[in-house]
Amino acid sequence: MSADIQSRRKKELVAYVLAAILMIVRVDFWWWEAEMPMILFGWINAPMLYQFGIWTAGFILVVYVANYIWTD
């Protein structure tokens, strides 16, 4: 097996581990059921921003996999 294929396998593994971590940390148990003030535009609070952050991290992961791991 060539070194490049091995390196791609490593990248794949890292991507899947990161995906698994994101799936776990999307449950923001520390804020769950807490009354949080709206801090952005009067209708977005910190837990919402955190969830946007999870989506953003997932999106970056998808773009990375498409461009650096998936070869045609």
Next chain:
Amino acid sequence: MTDQVIVVLSVLAAYMAVIVFIGFYSSRFSKGTMEDYHMGSRSFKSYVLFSAVFGANISAVTLTGVPGAAYHLGWVMWPYFATSWAWCTPLLFYTVGSRSWLLGQKYGYMTVSEVVGNRWKSQPLAIILSLVLIIYTVPYLMTGLLGAGRTLEALTDGYITLNWSMVLVATAVLTYLLLGGMRGAAWVNTFQTTIFMVGSIAIFAVIANALGGPSEATTRVMDQSPELITRSKMTMRQFFSYGIIVAFSPIVFPQLFMRLLTGRDPKTLKRIMCFYPIPALVMMFLMATLGMWGRTAIPGLEGAQSDAILPMLLTGYTPIWMMGILGAAAFAAMMSTMDSQLLSVTTMITRDFFSRSRLAGASETTMVRISRILVFVLAILALILAVFSPAKIITIIEFALGGFACLLAPVVAALYWKRCTHQAAIWSVITSQICIIGLETGLLPESLKFGFLSGLPAIVMSIVVLVAVTYLTPPPQDEGTRDYFELFSRAKEKGHQQ
């Protein structure tokens, strides 16, 4: 008939006329073969493929189920879907889609069952998988009819009843599907996806403005229904388990899987993979937020009544002329999923059952004719189910998605795990389905769910059984395994050289 009914029906009639025309026009390009009717000759470019895939995935769940559930549960409904499904499903386009696409190109496969069954040349596995997929797709198909029916009923103030609304929608979908097959559906979906993405943003903007702006609408919710902001109506375990289920299931939806195989080349698949998460987030965010605001704007809805919150907001807060246009957006989302589901179930029946029977020797023209009859019969079946079992959409979906998600383990094993055996795949499918059905029907004790949705223990069961039976059975020596992994190695080497 009121002005509202006349305007709504006129705009919807114009919309239906456009999609039927597209279906009719696409039929001129038909080659009359199974490959063309079911797969559009695997020639779709990026935007058409994106629309076909995204349209197949965005359904009554998004336009009625999500706002309906957000009415009772709050904003948590958008991360319920968007912070797992929106990016994890595209990731699986790579994991499952890339290798399945290669197999589709080389062997002409069209269905999940063909890809998995032929890995071990196992007919029983292919048949079991097809049966499970069909059993879950039909109730899912029913939700499309229910959602579209409830929308039309609400937009016309009950002038067109739920049952007649569903008949009208089924007729429109059948028309363009019978005429154009996969190509017709994909072209119509391109129009529909554009309509519902633009339409959803317009719906949100108009209703937010009518409610006094996002800040004021949210403040009212905080004052009158604070539990919708704090997420106290949903447990963390439910949120976690649904994240897994909703992320794992779409890639094995027959309609989505088939459409991934219709891509012209891997570049097309990569492009849609990168674009997919954006509209997925936007749609869920807009629809869940509207549903939550609807709680204070139109209070007092019980259970499944809230599935109609979006059309109710439209009738209550938008000018009459706009209701028809925005209603068309809701219709577009629901119909795009229904057509793909009808077509995929038909493909599975013809490819996985008929092609293994006496009909195997039938001509392409005969098979296409049979496919068209099947599309019609399935639409009628879904209509009958929807008339007699109008449950809450999100409840039907949570069950169906759990069932689909259990199939991911054997699918991934077929593509990546050389040591895995067909016995393991078969037992993984059977035991996980027994588990989820047992938990849902109460035949198995509730305590086995550990507070999660029944899909999660069933997914764990599918993985455990897959691994255990694999090591209890001798390694596979079949031709299918050899062919698959040789093809993957060659593709890897070739990709690396480029």
